[in-house]
Amino acid sequence: MSANQNSNEHDRMRELIGKIHDADVAYYQQDRPIMTDREYDQLVDELQALEAETGLILSNSPTQHVGGEILDELVPVRHTKPMLSAGKTKQVEDLVKFAAGRAVLLSWKMDGLTIVLRYENGGLQQAITRGRDGIIGEDVTHTVRTFLNVPLTIPIREPFEVRGEGVISWDNFEKVNLSLGGDYTHPRNLAAGSVRKLDSGESRKRKLEFWAFDLVSDTLEHQSKLAQQELLQNSGFSVVPYIFLPESHTEQEVRDAVGAFQPKHFAYPVDGVIMEYDDVAYGRSLGATGHHENRLIALKWQDELYETRFTGAELATTRTGMVSITGLFEPVNMDGAMVSRAYLHNVDIFDSFQFGLGDTIKVYRANMIIPQIAENETRSNTFFLPLQCPCCGHRLSIRQTTGGTRQLYCENPHCAAKLVQKFAHFCEKTRMNIEGLSAVTLEKFIGHGWVKNFGDLYQLDQFRDEIISTDGFGEKSYERIHDAIEKSRSCTLAKFIAGLGIPMVGRHAGRELDRFFHGSWDEFEAALQKHFDFTVLPDFGQTMNDNIYAWYADKEEGKLWRPLLAQVHFKKENTDMESIKKTPFWGKTVVATGKLMGYTRDGIQEKLLMLGARPASSVTKKTDYLIVGEKAGSKLTKAQQLGIQTLTEEEFENMIAE
Structure with a gap:
């Protein structure tokens, strides 16, 4: 090999190390990924190949250190034992060789933030992140105590550590990410940022979970990995699901076990499977490199690339005004499913592909689940993003986020996409009862421009094909929504008014208005036009009266x-x-x-109406009866002070029967 060639390869290695380092800082410290997992893996694979070819490993090579950065705001903590990674492969054959003649466990390689829990005297003492190189982590005890499933006390008194992954399920990710404005691109990023929150109250809202995969103890360690996992399960920990293969297993049984791990059927994000020797002593005797332990190996799935053609981009406005970008392409069969779209996280990623209509592109399913665009082979760079909001038509702006990426935004304060909660309120069971139109679903429909006002909900049939082809939908889900919409066309004035979102005018007020105006909208609107005084109605004060008139006079509300x-x-x-x-x-x-x-709260209201009574929400001198259930509070006290007759639920039923 010539000196010049050597120099070129060394320069390339330094370039790769720089790119990987930048990606690690963006990913671990700033929670803003600048490349896809596939691109990152390609850089690491190339660097490892060059290191093997040249025999040179630089001291700052990421192949010798586990990624991650310590954040300044959290207290650093040294681990009792280094937290090393696992050796990686993309070939099932390597797992067959690894398992030959020995009992092994296969488990998910969950994709979140690795955490160590320290227990002593039966209680959780400390929670620590993996940190920079698995030697020094961050104390995150305050946030881990808010996880959904971490045991705070256990029956074991001896000191020990549990290593595991802090994760968020796909379902919770969709809900939490929506509530945060859709800023996160993957559950892993949301988990990492949430664990390191200084405010544990904020972290509690993120629905984090801890899944254990390893036990570290000088007194509790069993000689069998299987026994360790069973001990953790019996102590109340959620343990990463696994398959045990005895030493008598065949090669085919290993392949079948690997094939049993199907990411698309698993509730949590994963990026591969881990194989580990069941014999703890044997595994320990194999030692470790500076990067990984030899007792286990990780299989990362091969990303199968599919060729198709780029057909455009679709924009969708969220309730925060941020506009998501989805790349569209000719339908291609991926693992038995026809796929025609892939989410592009921001303007920077979109621009990097230099799309043009008809360009030949390669697509894949990241972790065998999420459709992604891998590369654009043509790069004609002739397609430009539309800069009109798909929901309201307002011109879009491009904002630089705190993480340094560019995002599209709709600045129109009256854009219907920012009113998702109003639409969700209208569709609630106790209002118009349109089953299937949750806030998550409505945001998708509104963001695509299919719903701009309440009336549009009743004309969704014109977008039937688009809805059916949207992620998470199909013909059955569309039909359920359609049937619920049609059923709600016939409604009472009470539920209709309660659904409109007039401040302080809810279900009880809606019933009073329904009763007074004989269930007629025309009578109600005529009263408004004649400046009717709503304070003459029971429980209607001046503020409610003013709210009704302010709502009726608001032209933007009227458009809805x-x-x-x-x-x-x-x-x-x-x-x-x-x-x-x-x-x-x-x-x-x-x-x-x-x-x-x-009775439910609505049930007792309906029952009273059937009996000809006037249900009320507060106790006044005009109240005739107070029905008292368990944990009655201030209303009971006030009724006793006013001398109002109180009834138990049984006494109420007896009076009806009589």
Whole structure:
């Protein structure tokens, strides 16, 4: 090999180390990935190949250190034993060789933030992140105590450590990420940032979990890895799911066991599987390199690339105003599923591909789950992102985020996408009861521009094909939503008004308005136009009166609700007035408080209405009865002070029966 060639290879190694280091800082310290997992792995693979070829390993090579950075805000803690990584492969054949003639355990390689829990005298003493090189981590006890499943006390008194992964399930990631404005691209990034929050109250909202994979102890260590896992399970820990293969296993059984790990059927993010020797002493005797332990090996799945053609980009506005970008391509069969879109995290990543319509691109499913664009072979750079909000048409801006990336934003304060909670409120069970239209679903529909006002909910059939092809939907889910929408077209004035989101005008007020205006919207609107004084109604004060008129005069609000009037019709309650007049509650004002055994809060309201009573939410001198359940509070005290008759749930039922 010539000196010049050597120099070129050494320069390339230094270049690779620099790129990997930059990626580590962005990923671990700033929680803003600058490249995909596939791109990162390609850089590491190339560096390892050059190191093997040249025999040169630089001191700052990431192949000799586990990635990560210590954040200044958290207290550094030294680990009792170095936390090394596992050797990696992409060939199942390497696992077959590794397992030959020995009992092994296969488990998920969960994709989150590695954490060590220290226990002493039966209680959790400290939680520490892996840290820079597995030697010094960060104390995150305050946030780990808020995890969903970490045992704070256990029956074991001896000191020991549990190593595991802090993760967020895919379902919780979607919900939490939406509540945070959709800023995170993967559960791993959200988990890493959440664990290191200084405010444990903020961390508690993130629905983090801890899944154990290793036991470290001078007194509790069993000679069998399987026994260790069983001890952890029996002590209350969630243990990473595993498959045990005895030493008598065959090569085919190893391959079958590996094949049993299907990421798309697992509730948590994973990036491979881990194989480890069951014989703890034997595994320890194999020693370690500066980077990984020889007792275990990780299989990272091969990313199979598929060729297709780029067809455009789709924008969707979120409730924060941030606009997501999805790359579109000709449908391609990936593992039996037809895929035609992949999420592009920000403007920088979109621009890096230099797309043009019809460009030949390579796509894959990251971790065998998430569709991703790997590369653009044509790079014609003739396709430009539209800069109009798909929801309101307002011109989009490009903002530089605190993490240094560029994102599209809609600056229009009246954009319907920012009103997701209003739409979700309208669709709730106790309002219009449109099952299937959750806040998460509505954000997708609104962001795509399919829903701009409440009336549009009743015309979603024109977007049937688009909805069915959207991630997470299909014909059955569309039909369920469609049926619920059609059923809600016939509604009472009470539920309709409760769904409009008028401040302080909820279900109880809606029932009063329904009763007073005979279930007629026309009568209600005519009263508004004649400046009706709503304070004459029970429990309506001046503030509620003013809120109704302010809402009615708001032109932007009117754009949301007025199209509804052409889509719904109002029905009146079918009630036998003669039978109602015979009940002891006819015309009486009744309040219910505390937990009732036979009724929900809405259920008791409906029951009272059926009896001809006037349900109320607060106790006043005009209250006739107070129905008292468990843990009744201030309403009971006030009723006693006013001398109002109180009824137990049993007494209430007896009066009905009589």
